[in-house]
Amino acid sequence: MESLIRRHGGRRVVSPSSSAAAASFILLLCAVVLLNTHVALCGCYKRIFSFGDSIIDTGNFVYLTGNGPSQFKELPYGMTYFNRPSGRICDGRVLVDFYAQALNLSLLPPSIPEEGSGQFENGANFAVLASTALGPDYFKTKYNFSLPVPYCLDNQLASFKKVLGQIAPGVDATKSLLGESLIVMGEIGGNDYNFWFTARQPRETARQYLPDVIGRIGAAVQEVINLGAKTVLVPGNFPFGCAPEYLQGFQSSNTSDYDATGCIAWFNDFSRQHNQALVQEVARLRSQNPGVTLIYADYYGAALEFFKNPKNYGIGDPLLECCGGDGPYHTGMTCNKTAKVWGSPANFASWDGVHMTEKAYSIIADGVLSKRYADAPLLC
Secondary structure (H helix, E strand, O other): HHEEEEEEEOOEOOOHHHHHHHHHHHHHHHHHHHHHHOOHHHHOOOOOEEEEEOOOOOOOOHHHOOOOOOOOOOOOOOOOOOOOOOOOOOOOOOOHHHHHHOOOOOOOOOOOOOOOOOOOEEEOOOOOOOEEEOHHHHHHHOOOOOOOOEEEHHHHHHHHHHHHHHHOHHHHHHHOOOOOOOEEEOOOHHHHHHHHHHOOOHHHHHHHHHHHHHHHHHHHHHHHHHHHEEEEEEEOOHHHHHHHHHHOOOOOOOOOHHHOOOOHHHHHHHHHHHHHHHOOOOHHHHHHHOOEEEEOOOOOHHHHHHHOHHHHHHOOOOEEEOOOOOOHHHHHOOOOOEEEEEEEHHHEEEOOOOEHHHHHHHHHHHHHHHOOOOOOOOOO
């Protein structure tokens, strides 16, 4: 800055031309600072709308149970962050909670309780436990296989459109609202395989309908883009073979059935196949939708961090569930108020044998937010 100043009678005086240069420098400096400010300060998105299953359900399934009993309505669910059951299938926060907090938004409410009246100022969560990407009719017609619940991506998108018609009626208003929102499309599709595998159906058949699962997810992404969405996060699946319920249910005496982390190799290979196909689908959608930001979130890779190096995260054995029984991998009992909690959930990756702990979700969310496990920045 000294080069922009000249001396005059012992005083430092800024010449008109130097003053203009100084102003330009300050503006440039401010622009650099603003461009590198955390998203919580710049406010990239005004809302989040999310779709998925029990991995990110924040209360829709519990609401749908009405006055009926459910272990999700009781401790130890919710014990970590909320100190009470919150409708989440976890000891605390789930992935979409961490995204909302990183974006300086309030935690997303479940959509169904206020579907006909809520204004959802910071967005809404349409995810429902046990949801599938493909609907029940698909499995019944093609494989004579009955899903245990009717919830699927079609239901969630229909609810989404109903809410949009309420809070942003008209095409222009909808496009404007979605243009300033983040859409989180999943994780979804895991239950299309979980229900099949746990029913002991032929494993290879799942490979046959995998392209249809991917196609349905892609169609849902295109649908929200057509409505006006400009930023869509599309997460992949977790390593199925590392879930304690899979490890217990598909135990093998053959050591070659397990990978280096102790997970079941076949199921992890299948997860990777799904994710590779999803990456290709995201790339296809990018090419067809210039001007739209599509982000693939590698949940599989982010999760492997604590399966490979659990001690780095304060996790003991990542293959043991925190809330369960005395069986292998702490399995053998459904997580409920009478189940055994084996210690602080902060020392576990698995909460109940199927769903992860808040600690695990925080590690995965950090991997996505830091872009280590996302192929484009989520934070602006």
